[in-house]
Amino acid sequence: MLSDQVLQLLTAFVDGELNPRQREEVLRLLNKSSEARELVRQLQENANKLKQLPRRKVEPSLVEDVLRSIAEAKAIPAAASAKPKRAGRRWMPFLTASLAASVVLGVLGTLYYQSISDDKGDVNSPIAKGKIEKKPEAKVLPEKKSETKPTLETPPKKATPNPLLANLIEGTFRDFGAPIPVDRPFLAQFRDLQKDGAASGQLAYELDRSKAVQLDITVKNNAFAMDRLRAVLLERGVLLVSDPTASKKLRDKNQAKVEYLVFAENLTSDELTKIMGELSQTVVVGQKNTERQEPSPYQKVAVSKLAGDDRQKVAKLLGVEAAVLEPKDGKLVKPTPTPTPKIERQAVLLPANPSAGVSNEVRQFAAGRQLPRPGTLQVLIRIHQE
Amino acid sequence: MKDDNRLITECREGHTAAFGELVARYQDRLFNTVLRLVDNAEDARDVVQEAFLHAYQSLRTFKGDSLFFTWLYRIAFNTAISSRRKKRIVLSINPTGDDGKAIDPLDPAETNRPGHALEMAEEERQVHAALAKLSSEHRAVLVMKDMDGMKYEDIAEILGVPIGTIRSRLHRARLEMRDLLQKLAEPKDQA
Structure with missing residues (x-):
């Protein structure tokens, strides 16, 4: 043994x-x-x-799911808020939040009750006593003199809580359970968008999330980047109309750090993802004898929802009312005009800080805008040199 | 191919795609281990996904003292344990380890020999059944040692216990596993 x-x-x-x-x-x-x-x-x-137990492959691959979870939760390294869709104790955060909210509501409720009680006139409360004593018209009725509690001549006043407290409580109730708006932009390097990989999938996903998006793009050279964008848009049947001031600044080497805006509509998220992918590619430049390859001037992109004030800014630059640019829930208001054979759509290049009024070119663009097509995006691209 | 540290640096710089590469690199290995801990492909998938997400969120805390996979494994192991506690999973004695779907070996040539598939299925059924009867502690050390080929030192680091504990835990787990497999084989031998 x-x-x-x-x-x-x-x-x-x-x-x-x-x-x-x-x-x-x-x-x-x-x-x-x-x-x-x-x-x-x-x-x-x-x-x-x-x-020797058989090993299996994870199918379908988890890469997309994980990256989507990260994107959905807007997770950043070291942040601790994100959870995947189907995993873990999904009820735990809600329980914790509910308990915390209950405590807050309890405290606020107590304060609220106290403030009402105070206004109702708790005679034992020093605050209430002060209020009653200060009112000259508050007289004790003679026939009620014998009663233990004095009755006031004035009609009972409706209890009004402290307005600051009431607002706080009302807001707490209104917003209780509402999702906490955490809207960090999605960031990607253009080099990661070169092939149809996870980054492209995530970009398409982010673009699909709203009807109007803003792309903040950092480039190495504004003029080169704009030439590329113009060419890539044209390949997809989108003509880039340029404001003359913006064009002039683009060629001015002293204006290298100027920011430019490109406004486009009726682009699908798929098209936009492909455009970003194409912009990330190496470019062949020069003539036959001097032909050479240049790396893409596009560096990184941040995608976020187009904010109201940015739309207002674009509207001002286009010389139209902001309401005109509001996306229309993907429904056609009137039939789409028959597109021309090749160039179906237009985009416009605008100076971010115009020195003059709205140019004729921009006015023509605004007047000729097509109505939004279902399932397409309104895009504001901000381009700036790093 | 970029090494783990390079990819981790890129992740920290905000390149999410680099994390995608790490997921692609380790998802199968992690999944197979977790599958033996939770014994259900769907749960295993969830656990692995959650583990990767936790890892991404905690990436700044990864100091590189251990291998990335060891660190990732610890996260996955803790996630798997909490998942099991939550669900109180009753382990099914299921030769496939899934909902009736056969587990395909990575090398299909293994199945070419006549009768091999049946033998393997029976053996796998028994191993599964025995594993299912082990406690979480014993099952974990066996999976880490035999399936992942980890050293006592790594297992101790992952589980946060001294090496001596791992040594005695593995010792008991092996003896228990031997007894269980013997019992499971008995009816067949008697027949």
């Missing part, structure tokens, strides 16, 4: 976790004891059975 200490040595031998001296000791034992040999054989056989 092998002792427990020997058994431990034998299992450690099977695990390959013995030092040379222990190993020698076990080998000597195995030479002498058939029982030890049989045990080691069994343990090794069982370990092999575990080792």
